[in-house]
Amino acid sequence: MSSLKFGTSGLRGLVADLVGWPSYAYAGAFFRSVGATSCASRTAVIGRDLRDSSADIAATVATAAAAAGFAAIDCGPLPTPALALEAIRRGACAVMVTGSHIPQDRNGLKFYRPDGEITKADEAAILAALGDVSAVGTMPAPVAATPDPDVVERYRRRYSAAFAPDILAGLRVAVYQQSSVARDLLADLLAGFGAEVTPIGRSDTFVPIDTEAHRPEDVTYIAETMASGAYDALVTTDGDADRPLVADAAGGILRGDVLGLITARYLGADAVVVPVTAGSAIERAGGFAQVLRTRVGSPFVIAGMEQAQRAGAKTVAGFEANGGFLLGSDVALGGSVLPALPTRDAMLPILATLAAARDAGLPLA
Template sequence: MNAIPRPRSLFGTDGIRGTANRAPMDAATALRLGQAAGRFFNRGTHRHRVVIGKDTRLSGYMLEPALTAGFIGAGMDVVLVGPLPTPAIALLTRSLRADLGVMVSASHNPYEDNGIKLFGPDGLKLSDAQEAAIESLMDGPLEGTLVAPARLGRASRLEDAPGRYIEAAKASFPKRLSLEGLRIVVDCAHGAAYRVAPTVLWELGAEVVPIGVAPDGFNINKGCGSTAPAQLAELVRERRADLGIALDGDADRLVLVDEAGAIVDGDQILATIAASWQAKEQLRGGAVVATVMSNLGLERHLRDRGLGLLRTQVGDRYVGERMREAGCNLGGEQSGHVIMSDFATTGDGLIAALQVLAVLVEEQRPASAVCRRFTPLPQRLVNVRYAGASPLQDPAVEAEITAAEQRLGTRGRVLIRASGTEPVIRVMVEAEDESLVSRMAAELADAIRLKARAA
């Protein structure tokens, strides 16, 4: 219990993630994680409780019972809620006064992967120090510290869990408004929101066209959802819908599609919600929090409105931490994680979509007008996959990056970083000259790729 936190190796920027049935996404690791996390949170004399949710991928059937066994062995009661969005697990953890919440999901990754995200009793993702402490416990002899037979936990299923989240999501939409008269296509990515998202939109009055709502364990995020919105865009045009909503596998992020089929990313969503809340004097902190990946156009747009943009490292957990430090109630990522602390403790794709829909209803303008708040600077992102040591540690690669930064100067930005969830180097170049952006991104990616192959 008094383990000294050390640097994390198991946890990445968004929990633990990997290939299913291979360490660390195997049953043995999940069992030990349940034992260690249960031991870490099993404090005080009250009856301890953990909420476990999952998305729809096949390996959830393996990881969920392994985690359950670990927590029961640590003396914690387990509440199983089945497939539900990640923000629903955060909400239920708080509302049920649980000590811990667990979401089994690899978010936007294909079905072959899976992941485990942990939430504290406040519904917030665990801090780096807490994750490091749990890792330290996993490294030690846990078996001798688990509870006696008489203190083992129990498992139960919360049947009304979806209904609780549905009502919470509906409550985030202004009561004086209705979605009546709007046709909305919603792509649930065959993931965790396949039941709740269409229900929320329909109960608020919309005509709903649902897709990605037939999960089979293998099709989560496959050619659909927030990372593949082409099918959604085509259907929005075909059905003459007012808006398209694309969620990812665990529904904690989204992209939108306007009535013309154009994609609306997280930066434009943040700008749209910020303008609405600022006009109603609901935006707190005088700023929006975003990551280093957000477009410079968003920063300039907010500045013109008298608002700041506070940047963090990539990861919605870091966005949330900065929001609390600065007293802000809106933050997010270009990829579509949007945190609205008035309604949720973590990114919630459905509630973010409802905030944009409220603007559509209030302004009585099409999504193409409402959701285009600024002109983004040309930005090019290239992913370079590697094996072994990170090529960013190579002096030649460091020299290439430094030279690129000096070449751009104040005309733009170069951002090179390693992904926290997969062995990929993300190369981002942003500037006002589109041809220069494409050329520099390709050159940097080639240099990194060359070193990765040599290694």
């Protein structure tokens, strides 16, 4: 029996069950169902993380896109939120090849409409179009996607254009690079905002960083790194950079929902949407006109954000216990505007948490 199934964030399973025909079949079902009804541009942007299997699966997705009549754009290795932002910009569908935080022997597909993540109803439509994936068909000859090397830079500009250039001045930050697809971008972005950045722990082997259920070896590595006293904070992300991890000067890892709370306050959100697994400190902290609880999974958080907006909330944000932050509204920051990005993002909570601590003159602990 195949291990492939939709969970709280896309399709996941063993690499052995995904490569080849299954990835072609699932991608094709997406393009024929959700893509056909939501993507007038008939364009698909495709990205991937740094797992060994991701490049080949991405090439298969590009072939499936072409077979369905879509122009495939290869965005290369990049954060999932960067791909989602590009899909919004182009009015395109998107497929991200990533297993997020799970081990190297597994991988997955995340699907996006031009307006953001697919819904549970969209998942049902994909499965209806899929049919019996165990009946292996014949794939057409590979069709290469057209490269676009500028997508990551457009994602970087989302933040460099919205925040003041000195918001992190004076902070000493260790960037645990490991195999995160954002490892270079994160270091460069923080340095661009004035932080003294030290990249550490780069790995050519995939490291399954889980920002919620921390591996003992990661906890130990972070504690030993911070014991030197050389850094005010350590930051990193999971494999596809939609979940952040932030540790304080003593090596203590901040809870993901605490990062979300800090970020929502920093942005001046009046309504926040969180799953039932997020801590009760969100209500106790006060400061929000509305706190809405949902089932676990970003599709439910997004539906909750849309509900809050219909109810009249002006600035709506969502976040999960893993730290992934979803921005449902445009936010004014001084004289600039940070546009909405209703998908999990690691960069925003890292920036906002560090900036909030610096503004307050307080340590992160």
